[in-house]
Amino acid sequence: xxxxxxxxxxxxxxxxxxMLLVIFPLFYSIYISFFKGFLESFCGLENYFYLFQDPRFIxxxxxxxxxxxxxxxxxxxxGLLLAFVLLQPEVKNKSxxxxxxxxxxxxxxxxAGVMFKILYHPSFGPFSYLSMIKISPPLWLEDPNLAxxxxxxxxxxxxxxxxxxxxxxxxxxxxxxxxxxxNLDGASGLDILTKIIFPYIKTLILIAILFxxxxxxxxxxxxxxxxxxxxxxxxxxxxxxIYKLAFKSWDLGYASAAxxxxxxxxxxxxxxxxxxxxxxx
Amino acid sequence: MSGEKERKINRRNYLKVVGGTVAGLVIGGAxxxxxxxxAVERITETKTITVTQTITPTTITQTITPTPTKPRRTLxxxxxxxxxxxxxxxxxxxxxxxxxxxxQYIRIGYDELAEKAVSLLEAxxxxxxxxxxxxxxxxxxxxxxxxxxxxxxxxxxxxxxPDVLWDLGSWPTPPYMGPVxxxxxxxxxxxYALAHAGGPGEFYGxxxxxxxxxxxxxxxxxxxxxxxxxxxxxxxxxxYGWVCRGIKGDPIAFDSACFFYDYGVPYFFDENWRPLFNxxxxxxxxxxxxxxxxxAPPGLxxxxxxxxxLEFVNGRVVSGMIxxxxxxRDIEGPGSASAGKLLWMFPPAGPKARKGVLGLFTMTxxxxxxxxxxxxxxLNYFISEEGQTIYALKGGGWPIRRSLWEKPxxxxxxxFKPLYPGLMEYLDSKPIPYPRTTEWLTMVDxxxxxxxxxxxxxxxxxxxxxxAAEEITAYLKRIGYIKG
Numbered sequence: 001x002x003x004x005x006x007x008x009x010x011x012x013x014x015x016x017x018x019m020l021l022v023i024f025p026l027f028y029s030i031y032i033s034f035f036k037g038f039l040e041s042f043c044g045l046e047n048y049f050y051l052f053q054d055p056r057f058i059x060x061x062x063x064x065x066x067x068x069x070x071x072x073x074x075x076x077x078x079g080l081l082l083a084f085v086l087l088q089p090e091v092k093n094k095s096x097x098x099x100x101x102x103x104x105x106x107x108x109x110x111x112a113g114v115m116f117k118i119l120y121h122p123s124f125g126p127f128s129y130l131s132m133i134k135i136s137p138p139l140w141l142e143d144p145n146l147a148x149x150x151x152x153x154x155x156x157x158x159x160x161x162x163x164x165x166x167x168x169x170x171x172x173x174x175x176x177x178x179x180x181x182x183n184l185d186g187a188s189g190l191d192i193l194t195k196i197i198f199p200y201i202k203t204l205i206l207i208a209i210l211f212x213x214x215x216x217x218x219x220x221x222x223x224x225x226x227x228x229x230x231x232x233x234x235x236x237x238x239x240x241x242i243y244k245l246a247f248k249s250w251d252l253g254y255a256s257a258a259x260x261x262x263x264x265x266x267x268x269x270x271x272x273x274x275x276x277x278x279x280x281x
Numbered sequence: 282m283s284g285e286k287e288r289k290i291n292r293r294n295y296l297k298v299v300g301g302t303v304a305g306l307v308i309g310g311a312x313x314x315x316x317x318x319x320a321v322e323r324i325t326e327t328k329t330i331t332v333t334q335t336i337t338p339t340t341i342t343q344t345i346t347p348t349p350t351k352p353r354r355t356l357x358x359x360x361x362x363x364x365x366x367x368x369x370x371x372x373x374x375x376x377x378x379x380x381x382x383x384x385q386y387i388r389i390g391y392d393e394l395a396e397k398a399v400s401l402l403e404a405x406x407x408x409x410x411x412x413x414x415x416x417x418x419x420x421x422x423x424x425x426x427x428x429x430x431x432x433x434x435x436x437x438x439x440x441x442x443p444d445v446l447w448d449l450g451s452w453p454t455p456p457y458m459g460p461v462x463x464x465x466x467x468x469x470x471x472x473y474a475l476a477h478a479g480g481p482g483e484f485y486g487x488x489x490x491x492x493x494x495x496x497x498x499x500x501x502x503x504x505x506x507x508x509x510x511x512x513x514x515x516x517x518x519x520x521y522g523w524v525c526r527g528i529k530g531d532p533i534a535f536d537s538a539c540f541f542y543d544y545g546v547p548y549f550f551d552e553n554w555r556p557l558f559n560x561x562x563x564x565x566x567x568x569x570x571x572x573x574x575x576x577a578p579p580g581l582x583x584x585x586x587x588x589x590x591l592e593f594v595n596g597r598v599v600s601g602m603i604x605x606x607x608x609x610r611d612i613e614g615p616g617s618a619s620a621g622k623l624l625w626m627f628p629p630a631g632p633k634a635r636k637g638v639l640g641l642f643t644m645t646x647x648x649x650x651x652x653x654x655x656x657x658x659x660l661n662y663f664i665s666e667e668g669q670t671i672y673a674l675k676g677g678g679w680p681i682r683r684s685l686w687e688k689p690x691x692x693x694x695x696x697f698k699p700l701y702p703g704l705m706e707y708l709d710s711k712p713i714p715y716p717r718t719t720e721w722l723t724m725v726d727x728x729x730x731x732x733x734x735x736x737x738x739x740x741x742x743x744x745x746x747x748x749a750a751e752e753i754t755a756y757l758k759r760i761g762y763i764k765g
Contacts, residue, residue, distance in 0.1 A: 036760075038403065050759055053755075054755075055752065056727070056752070117583075121580055121583070121588075122578070122579040122580040123519075123578045123579065123580045123588070123592075124580075124588070124591065131516070131517075131519060134517070136579065137579065139579060139580070141580075141582075141583050142579070142580060142581075142582040142583055142737055143737065144734075144737055144739055227583075228528070228529070228530070229529070229730075230528065230529040230530075230582070230583070230730070230733055231529065231582045231583070231733055231734070231736075231737045231739075232529060232730050232731065232733050232734030232737060232739055233529075233730050233734070236730075244723075244726055245723075247396045248395075248396075248722040248723065248726060249720070249722055249723035249726075250399055250421070250722075251723065
């Protein structure tokens with residue numbers, strides 16, 4: 001075999017792998033979405049038609065977007081704050097704090113979900129001790145308004161370290177002299193953060209938002225582990241809804257149609273964020 | 282130039298090594314697969330026990346003496362992990378010993394089992410000969426023609442096992458258990474599933490020692506049960522009057538089912554699959570369930586088996602809905618504050634009826650299995666007097682043979698002793714199971730979601746049931762159950 005042929009094979013292999021592992025499942029999913037059940041009978045766009053009339057589907061869009069907005073906003077802000085605090089020369093044992101902050105990242109999300117389910121439990125968790133001082137324990141996972149906050153807290157606990165890591169790395173790359181001279185010129189902490197650090201790490205912030213948004217639009221494990229989409233339907237996100245359609249109802253056509261919609265929403269948001277990140281400069 | 286030559290040689294060598302390794306593995310694997318020694322030469326029994334919710338088994342191998350006359354065969358069973366699947370082990374072992382059969386008992390979690398069964402059978406897989414299923418899920422498998430009719434192929438039906446258990450495993454089910462899906466109407470009924478473990482439904486449990494202290498009698502109606510719950514409710518202690526499962530979906534749907542029947546709902550759906558659960562009787566019944574829930578611990582909407590069993594074990598509750606199959610070992614086990622003090626009874630009556638809800642775990646035989654005859658033999662052994670005695674005495678499960686309930690060596694077991702009197706009454710009352718449909722997993726998610734929404738106060742009983750009825754009707758129209 002000639003060298004050129006080898007080169008072609010080596011260059012084309014990743015392309016075919018990509019086609020096989022990414023593009024084919026995507027198109028197959030779109031194909032299935034035109035059938036009832038699992039390729040039982042062709043139904044055209046019927047699944048999409050029913051989907052937009054399905055109150056459960058509309059509700060999952062709201063829940064997913066609420067969850068994503070809460071988590072991405074808080075993870076970005078807390079991550080920035082933690083990174084900024086750790087950057088201060090007054091903070092000692094930086095390595096120790098970094099390790100502590102990053103610990104939740106190594107815990108599997110499903111484990112985190114179950115762990116928090118126990119922690120939140122009003123009868124068996126630590127909050128149950130509040131009843132000893134005549135205070136009713138908060139119903140973290142039982143109150144439909146609080147449940148979305150509670151699962152967001154789990155997600156924040158798990159993923160704020162990720163945003164922190166990105167921001168901290170970015171902040172440490174800022175030339176030290178710039179911050180020192182700003183300090184000498186009498187700039188406040190807020191000035192340094194907003195006028196020096198932000199412009200430097202703006203792209204990193206957008207990248208963190210991009211990653212966290214995509215990830216949280218398809219959040220599943222920690223919610224399944226803690227609430228399984230409840231109470232009622234208060235935390236039933238897109239991913240949980242699709243999972244139930246596919247593997248509980250075995251309505252794979254309908255589930256695929258919902259997946260295609262999720263894909264379109266996620267891709268649209270991702271494209272907007274990518275444009276903001278890379279093409280705004 | 283020499284460098285380029287070296288790279289060429291390196292790349293070639295690299296390809297040779299990689300190609301050779303892959304080819305070696307493939308050829309080695311193929312030879313290994315083809316040259317597997319016939320089972321007859323193996324004198325080991327393999328018992329597979331998986332306690333995690335994965336399909337990867339941990340294999341324990343022990344040597345037994347084979348029966349020389351019969352060729353060694355293998356039977357592969359897909360069952361439940363945890364306490365629900367434990368009592369079977371000794372029966373399977375004994376059958377294996379006597380028949381020279383290697384039993385591979387692979388156990389996975391409840392949630393995965395229904396999914397796994399559909400995936401395997403949809404693909405026509407003969408991987409497992411016997412597959413466990415919770416009773417609401419086997420109709421889908423039977424309707425698709427993936428299960429063998431057990432009665433037709435030699436399962437010996439005996440009158441010693443209550444009729445309702447045979448009926449529960451039949452498809453289509455008898456009319457007294459509710460409507461049949463349109464596609465299955467008129468089909469010849471057969472037994473496709475052997476209902477045998479867990480359940481058989483939701484009992485009412487009440488602490489008799491506490492009733493005696495307050496000179497209260499055992500409740501005959503739900504109103505009296507409500508009074509008991511009120512009397513003992515003292516959250517400051519904390520001590521609660523009532524407990525059950527409140528999680529959305531199947532748990533709350535199953536635990537509240539008898540309230541619907543007792544208040545006058547004959548079935549969840551009429552003959553044409555129009556919902557009946559949101560009728561005025563259904564609303565009244567569910568309101569009673571919600572009234573009792575006011576005297577429950579604060580986390581009730583997230584309570585499953587573990588949580589409600591813990592309330593009894595910790596001695597923090599006087600009464601509740603209890604499922605023997607799920608929790609009897611915990612509640613009556615050593616260290617439980619309620620052990621020996623709880624009356625397990627057929628639930629109290631409502632204004633219109635006194636009906637229990639029926640639900641058990643079943644064993645089914647894969648139509649694609651290559652060992653159907655052996656699988657049927659195992660089921661026959663399992664329900665035989667010997668098999669059921671081993672199941673009860675060595676396995677620690679409650680036997681489904683009625684005659685065994687009266688045998689002292691079986692009913693003296695402190696774990697199960699309190700269960701038997703109520704068990705007979707329960708099964709003789711012809712309890713009604715969940716709606717017999719191929720679509721219950723979808724329906725119960727909607728229905729149980731709205732029941733949970735009412736439990737957390739998001740909707741009233743009527744609003745929740747109406748919304749569930751509306752959404753389920755839309756779903757049933759979409760899949761063709763309801764025309765027009």
